[in-house]
Amino acid sequence: MTKLDTKALDKVIARYEGKPGRLLSILEDAQKLDEHQYLSTSALEYVSEKTGIPLSRIYSVVTFYAFFSLKPRGDHSITVCRGTACHTRGSKKMLDYLKQILDLKEDESSGQQSKVFLTTKDNQFTLMTVACFGQCALAPVVEIDGTIYSNVTERKLKGLIDNIRRKGKNKK
Ligand code: FES
Known part of the structure; x- marks a missing residue:
């Protein structure tokens, strides 16, 4: 687990002091700070x-927006759209x-709106789902x-x- 970098967090909080909608910006930057x-x-x-x-308000914001995560992610994230257009065009498949192919057998829930949130044992990939990317004409869509x-x-x-796996191996 990553050690909390309070100095960096202080800078983030100070950056948005007095600005409207500061909570979203603070949370967004705080998430980026974490490895x-x-x-x-x-x-x-x-x-x-x-x-x-x-804290209750902070949690309500974090659980509302799909781009926030309350669980550590793997090195690479894969998000499958599960909206209607993508579902119709095979997103479940x-x-x-x-x-x-990622050997993710357990279908555990993230506790965040019952979305899929699974991380491989080697911590290389996290597989997630989202309700819609807003690119329905291009379905099925994966990020x-x-x-x-x-x-x-x-x-x-x-x-x-x-390709990602190959690049990962070549780094070593
Ligand atoms: S339903 Fe998948 S992008 Fe909208």
């Missing part, structure tokens, strides 16, 4: 203490295929490390995952 790209309980408690914003891929197929996904 596993998530908001730990201690980080949220710290933000609450320093800003005076009740894509999700099942990704679980299979990998911030890049949106449209009209995905099992073959395309396999190629993308293999």
Whole structure:
């Protein structure tokens, strides 16, 4: 687990002092600070203490927005859209295929609106779902490390995952 960098968090909080909508900006930057790209309980408690914003309000914001995570993420994130358009065009099949090739058998819930949130044992990949990317005409849509891929197929996904794995190995 990442150690809480209170100095960096203090800077983030100071950056948005007095600005409208500061909570969202603070949380967004706080999540980026963490090497596993998530908001730990201690980080949220710290933000609450320093800003005076009740912890309950902070949690309601964090659980409302899909881009916040309360669990550590793997090195690479894969998000499968489960909206109607993507579902109709096979997103469930894509999700099942990704679980299979990433060896993610347990369908545990993240506790955040029952979305999928699974991380591989080697911590390399986190598989998630989202309600809609707003790119329905391009369904099925999958986002990998911030890049949106449209009209995905099992073959395309396999190629993308293999590529990430290859790059990971070449680094060592
Ligand atoms: S339903 Fe998948 S992008 Fe909208």
